[in-house]
Amino acid sequence: MFEVIAGVLLLAGGFFVLIAAIGVLRLPDILMRMHASTKAGTLGAGMILLAVAFTYGEIGIVSRAIATIFFILMTAPVAAHAIGRAAYRYGITFWKGTVIDELKEYYESSIQASQQQETKEKS
Amino acid sequence: MDFFSIAILGVYILLSLALLISLVRVIVGPTLPDRVVALDLIAFIVISFIAAYSISSGHPVYLDVAIVMALIAFLGTIAFARYVIQYSNKTKSEGGHV
Numbered sequence: 001m002f003e004v005i006a007g008v009l010l011l012a013g014g015f016f017v018l019i020a021a022i023g024v025l026r027l028p029d030i031l032m033r034m035h036a037s038t039k040a041g042t043l044g045a046g047m048i049l050l051a052v053a054f055t056y057g058e059i060g061i062v063s064r065a066i067a068t069i070f071f072i073l074m075t076a077p078v079a080a081h082a083i084g085r086a087a088y089r090y091g092i093t094f095w096k097g098t099v100i101d102e103l104k105e106y107y108e109s110s111i112q113a114s115q116q117q118e119t120k121e122k123s
Numbered sequence: 124m125d126f127f128s129i130a131i132l133g134v135y136i137l138l139s140l141a142l143l144i145s146l147v148r149v150i151v152g153p154t155l156p157d158r159v160v161a162l163d164l165i166a167f168i169v170i171s172f173i174a175a176y177s178i179s180s181g182h183p184v185y186l187d188v189a190i191v192m193a194l195i196a197f198l199g200t201i202a203f204a205r206y207v208i209q210y211s212n213k214t215k216s217e218g219g220h221v
Contacts, residue, residue, distance in 0.1 A: 004126060006127065007126050010130045010131065011130050011133055014134035014138055015137060017137065017167065017171055018138075018140055020164060021168070022144060024148050024160065024161055024164055030157050030160060033157065037164040042167070045171045048171045049174050051175075051178065065186060068190050071190070079196075079201060082200065082204035083163070085208070086159075086204040086205075086207035087154075090210070090211045092156060
């Protein structure tokens, strides 16, 4: 019984990881690519780790697999946030269908403020 | 061949395809953050590979390798993000094109 559950989880996890890779290849700009890789990749890796827990069924291995899933769920959003912010500062070009860029005014004012501070310090 | 061994074979094939496809994105680029995102996904695929191998080989010790790999992938991604921010600050203050 557990073997069947583990096999289904393995196949579903591999499918989601493949979807994430296709999304990274096919989507038009970097923020959308991050949307594919972070969410589908986390789900796929979590499902495969859950399949490990179902296969062995011993308390030490189950707790280790769940700890790994928890760690991935905690760190993946932080890493995605860091790359997204860095990519915005880098000056990526958005997809032509992008409607709104709410960060633009905020970053321009903060960059001007920091430059004014620099000139004040120099004078 | 029962369902479980077919599932293990299938997950190896799916993960290998995913690895190849994201390798194409690492090579094509076009910018540095794109490559960082693709490398992050490759780290996730490698974690999945190690977990699948720990099932098929019968040694659950490999799960520890998956934990360490998750840790290193997170730290590497954060380091790359800091590097990209510093690089863009430098080129912007020099007035160059980013």
